[in-house]
Amino acid sequence: xxxxxxxxxxxxxxxxxxxxxxxxxxxxxxxxxxxxxxxxxxxxxxxxxxxxxxxxxxxxxxxxxxxxxxxxxxxxxxxxxxxxxxxxxxxxxxxxxxxxxxxxxxxxxxxxxxxxxxxxxxxxxxxxxxxxxxxxxxxxxxxxxxxxxxxxxxxxxxxxxxxxxxx
Amino acid sequence: xxxxxxxxxxxxxxxxxxxxxxxxxxxxxxxxxxxxxxxxxxxxxxxxxxxxxxxxxxxxxxxxxxxxxxxxxxxxxxxxxxxxxxxxxxxxxxxxxxxxxxxxxxxxxxxxxxxxxxxxxxxxxxxxxxxxxxxxxxxxxxxxxxxxxxxxxxxxxxxxxxxxxxxxxxxxxxxxxxxxxxxxxxxxxxxxxxxxxxxxxxxxxxxxxxxxxxxxxxxxxxxxxxxxxxxxxxxxxxxxxxxxxxxxxx
Numbered sequence: 001x002x003x004x005x006x007x008x009x010x011x012x013x014x015x016x017x018x019x020x021x022x023x024x025x026x027x028x029x030x031x032x033x034x035x036x037x038x039x040x041x042x043x044x045x046x047x048x049x050x051x052x053x054x055x056x057x058x059x060x061x062x063x064x065x066x067x068x069x070x071x072x073x074x075x076x077x078x079x080x081x082x083x084x085x086x087x088x089x090x091x092x093x094x095x096x097x098x099x100x101x102x103x104x105x106x107x108x109x110x111x112x113x114x115x116x117x118x119x120x121x122x123x124x125x126x127x128x129x130x131x132x133x134x135x136x137x138x139x140x141x142x143x144x145x146x147x148x149x150x151x152x153x154x155x156x157x158x159x160x161x162x163x164x165x166x167x
Numbered sequence: 168x169x170x171x172x173x174x175x176x177x178x179x180x181x182x183x184x185x186x187x188x189x190x191x192x193x194x195x196x197x198x199x200x201x202x203x204x205x206x207x208x209x210x211x212x213x214x215x216x217x218x219x220x221x222x223x224x225x226x227x228x229x230x231x232x233x234x235x236x237x238x239x240x241x242x243x244x245x246x247x248x249x250x251x252x253x254x255x256x257x258x259x260x261x262x263x264x265x266x267x268x269x270x271x272x273x274x275x276x277x278x279x280x281x282x283x284x285x286x287x288x289x290x291x292x293x294x295x296x297x298x299x300x301x302x303x304x305x306x307x308x309x310x311x312x313x314x315x316x317x318x319x320x321x322x323x324x325x326x327x328x329x330x331x332x333x334x335x336x337x338x339x340x341x342x343x344x345x346x347x348x349x350x351x352x353x354x355x356x357x358x359x360x361x362x363x364x365x366x367x368x369x370x371x372x373x374x375x376x377x378x379x380x381x382x383x384x385x386x387x388x389x390x391x392x393x394x395x396x397x398x399x400x401x402x403x404x405x406x407x408x409x410x411x412x413x414x415x416x417x
Binding site: 003004006007008010011014015017018021022024025088089090092093096114115117118119121122 | 258259265269291292315319322326327328329330331332337341344345348349351352355356359
């Protein structure tokens with residue numbers, strides 16, 4: 001009987017999940033607006049994850065001081081990555097809207113933006129994992145600067161999208 | 168008794184006739200090119216139902232019928248894994264390297280989900296001391312449960328990416344969730360009931376499948392019209408461009 005109750009509860013939870021997804025699919029979500037993007041100071045972010053900066057701090061500070069400072073830097077970098085991740089989702093939604101544009105050229109760029117935004121989103125997740133590792137082992141793991149490059153790429157795609165639509 | 172038999176026959180035949188209609192609509196609208204594995208799944212379902220109905224009409228031995236039924240169910244489950252993969256990869260339609268990478272990740276996730284589902288269903292069914300006839304279906308129910316987990320992940324995957332699912336893709340997932348989400352529960356209920364009462368559970372199972380087929384048919388007919396997609400106009404795109412320096416601050 002207990003097993004039946006557990007299976008029934010699992011089935012009900014699953015059905016509720018399906019209902020919620022249906023509501024979400026048909027909720028009147030507006031297309032993303034540029035103003036929704038979270039401003040990210042990429043220069044400051046790049047500084048936080050710069051290997052040279054890390055080497056400099058490692059040379060100048062005692063190991064315990066370095067660990068403390070590095071943890072603070074990694075904590076700050078995580079906030080930047082979370083913001084980039086949010087922006088990637090907004091850029092993906094914008095690209096998806098452009099996919100169905102009547103102009104095939106704009107639609108193609110829209111598809112490209114979607115793909116690059118998805119890559120950026122995945123990069124953000126991997127970077128967050130790495131940063132969490134760096135929080136635990138600040139002297140062993142260093143953040144990577146490749147994420148900032150990816151973000152720049154997607155941002156430039158958004159600019160290209162605009163110029164093609166205006167042409 | 169006659170009414171129950173007629174209802175039972177209707178719920179067996181009607182959904183599979185509707186599957187033919189769905190396949191025809193998909194073919195006419197070109198949806199079979201967007202979702203080829205789902206199209207194959209429909210064809211397989213139609214073919215296996217014809218085979219099983221023929222065997223039932225010929226009154227073959229129960230053991231032989233159950234073996235064929237098991238084979239058909241296993242084939243269905245295998246194809247459904249393909250459908251999930253197809254839907255998972257749909258946002259990355261033309262990016263082959265990324266699709267391959269994420270495809271490998273999906274394989275691992277699927278393996279973990281199958282292991283978890285086997286442990287979950289196995290422990291529950293073991294506790295219920297199912298009779299041998301139902302035990303043979305336990306592994307299929309575990310795979311069904313794993314597919315429910317995969318289905319949840321697929322919805323969350325699109326949500327995580329911030330993408331709205333294509334209308335038909337959403338319909339496919341919704342129908343599959345309805346059709347197979349309550350299967351492990353129904354099998355357990357059937358085992359709990361005395362044999363004379365299992366017909367009601369069977370009718371419930373078939374009724375839910377009928378609803379799922381109607382959901383697929385609705386989404387195949389409705390197409391993308393049900394979800395209006397906002398196309399960017401030059402003005403909002405100009406806003407985007409003006410915002411890019413603010414975002415990057417470089």
